[in-house]
Amino acid sequence: MENVKLIISPSPHVRDRDTTPRIMLDVLISLVPVMVAAVYFFGFDAIRLVLFGGAAAVATEAIFQRLRNKPITVWDGSALVTGVLLALTVPPSLPTWMIIVGSAFGIAVGKQVFGGLGYNIFNPALVGRAFLTASFAGYMAKWTGPFDAVTRATPLAVGAARASLPNLFFGSVAGSLGETSALAILLGGIYLFYRGVLDHRITLGVLASAAVMSILTGANPVFELLAGGLLFGAVFMATDMVTSPYTPRGRWIFGLGVGFMVMLIRAWGSMPEGVTYAILFMNAVTPLINRWTRPRIYGQGVQRT
Amino acid sequence: MHAGKLILRKDKLIFHRIGTWYACEHLGCEVKGYMGVKTFFGGIHPKYAKELTAASPIEVLQAPETVVVPMVQHIGAPAVPTVKKGDEVLAGQVIGEAPQPVSAPVHAPVSGKVAAVTDRPHVNGRSVLSVVIENDGQNRWVSLDPHPDPVQLSREEIIARIRAAGIVGMGGAGFPTAVKLTPPKNAVIHVLLINGSECEPYLTADHRLMLEYAEDLILGAKLLAKACGAKKIIIGVEDNKVDAVAELKKHAGAIEIVLLDTKYPQGGEKQLIKAVTGREVPSNGLPFQAGVVVQNVATAVAVAQAVRDGRPLVERVVTVTGSAVRQPRNFLVPIGTPLQYLVEAAGGFTEEPGKVIVGGPMMGLPQYGLEAAVTKTVNGLLALSRAEAVVPEPMPCIKCARCVDVCPAYLLPLRLEAFGMHEMWDDAKDYGALDCIECGCCTYICPSKRPLLQYIRVAKNQIIAASRKQSS
Numbered sequence: 001m002e003n004v005k006l007i008i009s010p011s012p013h014v015r016d017r018d019t020t021p022r023i024m025l026d027v028l029i030s031l032v033p034v035m036v037a038a039v040y041f042f043g044f045d046a047i048r049l050v051l052f053g054g055a056a057a058v059a060t061e062a063i064f065q066r067l068r069n070k071p072i073t074v075w076d077g078s079a080l081v082t083g084v085l086l087a088l089t090v091p092p093s094l095p096t097w098m099i100i101v102g103s104a105f106g107i108a109v110g111k112q113v114f115g116g117l118g119y120n121i122f123n124p125a126l127v128g129r130a131f132l133t134a135s136f137a138g139y140m141a142k143w144t145g146p147f148d149a150v151t152r153a154t155p156l157a158v159g160a161a162r163a164s165l166p167n168l169f170f171g172s173v174a175g176s177l178g179e180t181s182a183l184a185i186l187l188g189g190i191y192l193f194y195r196g197v198l199d200h201r202i203t204l205g206v207l208a209s210a211a212v213m214s215i216l217t218g219a220n221p222v223f224e225l226l227a228g229g230l231l232f233g234a235v236f237m238a239t240d241m242v243t244s245p246y247t248p249r250g251r252w253i254f255g256l257g258v259g260f261m262v263m264l265i266r267a268w269g270s271m272p273e274g275v276t277y278a279i280l281f282m283n284a285v286t287p288l289i290n291r292w293t294r295p296r297i298y299g300q301g302v303q304r305t
Numbered sequence: 306m307h308a309g310k311l312i313l314r315k316d317k318l319i320f321h322r323i324g325t326w327y328a329c330e331h332l333g334c335e336v337k338g339y340m341g342v343k344t345f346f347g348g349i350h351p352k353y354a355k356e357l358t359a360a361s362p363i364e365v366l367q368a369p370e371t372v373v374v375p376m377v378q379h380i381g382a383p384a385v386p387t388v389k390k391g392d393e394v395l396a397g398q399v400i401g402e403a404p405q406p407v408s409a410p411v412h413a414p415v416s417g418k419v420a421a422v423t424d425r426p427h428v429n430g431r432s433v434l435s436v437v438i439e440n441d442g443q444n445r446w447v448s449l450d451p452h453p454d455p456v457q458l459s460r461e462e463i464i465a466r467i468r469a470a471g472i473v474g475m476g477g478a479g480f481p482t483a484v485k486l487t488p489p490k491n492a493v494i495h496v497l498l499i500n501g502s503e504c505e506p507y508l509t510a511d512h513r514l515m516l517e518y519a520e521d522l523i524l525g526a527k528l529l530a531k532a533c534g535a536k537k538i539i540i541g542v543e544d545n546k547v548d549a550v551a552e553l554k555k556h557a558g559a560i561e562i563v564l565l566d567t568k569y570p571q572g573g574e575k576q577l578i579k580a581v582t583g584r585e586v587p588s589n590g591l592p593f594q595a596g597v598v599v600q601n602v603a604t605a606v607a608v609a610q611a612v613r614d615g616r617p618l619v620e621r622v623v624t625v626t627g628s629a630v631r632q633p634r635n636f637l638v639p640i641g642t643p644l645q646y647l648v649e650a651a652g653g654f655t656e657e658p659g660k661v662i663v664g665g666p667m668m669g670l671p672q673y674g675l676e677a678a679v680t681k682t683v684n685g686l687l688a689l690s691r692a693e694a695v696v697p698e699p700m701p702c703i704k705c706a707r708c709v710d711v712c713p714a715y716l717l718p719l720r721l722e723a724f725g726m727h728e729m730w731d732d733a734k735d736y737g738a739l740d741c742i743e744c745g746c747c748t749y750i751c752p753s754k755r756p757l758l759q760y761i762r763v764a765k766n767q768i769i770a771a772s773r774k775q776s777s
Contacts, residue, residue: 006658006659006660006661006671006672006673006674007659007660007671007694007695007696008660008671008673009660009671009696010671010756010758010759010762011662011666011667011668011669011670011671011743011745011758012666012667012668012745012748012749012758013660013662013666013667013669013671013687013689013694014351014352014506014666014667014693014749015697015748015749015751015754016349016351016749016750016751016752018750018752019697019700019752019753019754020700020703020752020753022752023703023705023752073700076700078703116701117700117701117703118701118702118703118704118753119701196707199706241703241704241705241706242703242704244704245706246704246705246706246709246717246719247706247709247717248709248710251706294717294736295709295715295716295717296715297588297714297715297716297737297740298575298579298585298586298588298713298714298715298740299575299585299586299587299588299589299590299714299740300588300737300740302584302585302586302587302588302595303587
């Protein structure tokens with residue numbers, strides 16, 4: 001025994017098997033049904049955008065870290081997740097160079113300038129999307145229908161032909177790549193919940209407040225939940241761990257706030273869709289929510305007998 | 306079979322169970338568990354690995370040729386040696402006396418000759434003044450003072466016998482039992498809670514005690530209840546030990562036995578009190594302020610033997626286990642038995658261990674070697690393989706808040722870690738660092754493998770040091 005070097009480290013001496021790269025992999029796995037649906041409805045454009053979106057995000061992160069003389073950590077998968085998520089929220093007709101620019105902007109300005117993984121305030125994929133919407137508004141609103149690539153209005157646009165609910169559920173409508181099929185999104189969401197990656201408090205909060213708001217504004221709640229990017233946002237975007245609150249009550253408030261803001265923008269905003277800005281707005285108030293919703297500590301406020 | 310029936314009922318109500326589990330774990334409700342099984346909010350389900358030793362009966366291990374008895378085996382002032390080199394000692398003889406009330410005397414576990422009174426490695430990693438005794442193999446005892454009907458003894462007599470026997474909390478902390486039984490005059494104790502949860506993975510020493518020493522345990526519980534004035538006795542056992550529950554019920558009489566969900570840290574004093582009584586121990590307070598005294602099952606058995614037989618605490622049950630141990634099992638060993646001797650008794654190592662731990666894997670103490678000896682609080686010796694022992698590289702915190710969801714003290718471990726790392730002691734105090742029970746759930750669950758508890762400990766130490774400085 002004398003010459004054997006034993007490891008000395010403080011307790012606990014055992015760790016859970018789950019790792020951060022595994023969580024990122026889980027998100028990618030959960031996006032498989034969405035990507036399959038996107039390819040089915042929109043064909044080669046889906047593959048093109050996901051591929052270039054993901055590659056641009058990874059490359060930007062690696063270049064940025066290289067320039068700053070930091071260890072290159074693209075293997076944790078977080079940049080890939082950002083790029084793929086962004087690609088799934090853009091119209092199928094978006095030119096390749098635009099998705100590259102958007103992805104690079106999301107990683108560089110949305111994530112790396114804050115210090116990289118874990119330090120960003122805003123969801124990097126949505127930062128990229130907001131940048132694209134502001135810069136190339138026409139391209140970002142050029143929706144093409146499934147199968148035929150003919151330009152159509154999104155079901156949410158004023159005066160557009162209302163899509164049938166089954167079509168909205170299965171995804172056979174005009175819209176962003178990954179946002180049209182509610183079924184595929186739900187499959188991914190169930191997998192994420194099972195893996196403990198999706199926080200149901202946020203997702204249910206978003207859907208609940210959006211449903212209540214749509215009833216209050218006289219809209220059909222089922223239509224509002226299925227149309228546009230709401231479901232995709234509720235499952236994949238609002239639940240981003242880094243940019244959502246870490247307190248139990250804070251997560252409910254965050255989710256409810258996102259749903260409320262989405263419906264506010266849809267009802268009175270000048271755009272047909274508001275999921276991106278609703279989530280970015282709630283990202284901004286996340287530190288405040290965390291501060292205001294600190295849990296009661298065990299034994300505090302308890303009377304001594 | 307009672308045990309079988311319990312398992313069956315649980316499985317039949319699987320949907321009820323899922324619903325309650327969801328409410329407990331996800332909605333944050335403090336639901337009282339399913340089917341009468343009680344629990345607390347938070348906690349983790351690590352790999353228990355109790356099957357390595359759960360079925361191995363307690364074996365009496367022959368005393369080694371040399372025992373090393375440290376004077377620090379409890380919380381409080383170290384005992385003061387009453388023997389010197391060359392003295393002949395009898396088993397059960399006092400070899401270290403308590404210098405003040407918060408302390409405990411130490412007795413010789415074997416008869417023989419004092420070889421040295423000197424500093425020796427302690428399981429806590431330091432060198433501690435110890436009495437080294439060469440065992441003469443005669444097992445000659447001092448004359449004991451048994452009592453035929455111990456329950457007739459007065460409260461004061463019971464406490465005096467417990468104090469004289471050197472009994473301390475054997476679940477790990479080692480708080481002198483006699484002190485715990487004498488809370489301030491105005492405190493009212495409603496419940497004596499016997500802790501049979503044994504929530505640490507790997508360990509089965511308490512499990513085997515409940516199975517094999519149920520009678521002593523029940524007697525000990527009755528004596529402890531009388532000593533602290535509790536009208537009610539409750540024994541809490543996790544539902545992975547239903548055979549122990551069945552055994553205890555045979556002897557329990559009016560004593561209530563509560564099934565607890567198998568979840569770490571169910572055996573944490575504060576979590577146990579919350580699960581069983583629904584009360585919380587006030588922040589910065591002690592269990593008696595919630596009207597409860599908690600004692601571990603091993604302590605209760607030791608109390609029975611001390612009060613009835615007059616036997617001092619000189620031996621205890623230790624689980625020797627882990628993937629690097631050839632024949633994991635439970636031993637009844639004299640206090641002062643070197644760890645090396647325990648490993649040899651369990652067939653030695655199958656491979657060079659990566660880490661040797663005294664206690665369980667969640668809160669146990671890592672060892673530099675096997676020179677240290679068993680103390681009154683050593684309930685397990687765990688040898689992990691090199692692969693299991695590797696300390697993972699930390700990654701950035703992604704605010705996943707799993708640490709928040711598992712914290713049984715309802716803290717925000719990720720914030721406390723950041724405060725500890727950036728030396729923001731005031732913020733750490735404000736966020737309740739001192740309410741941390743150091744269970745390690747946060748570090749266990751962290752997907753980024755961050756040493757959260759380590760930084761919280763640093764913050765706690767700094768806060769305590771600062772308040773001492775201020776008051777002096």
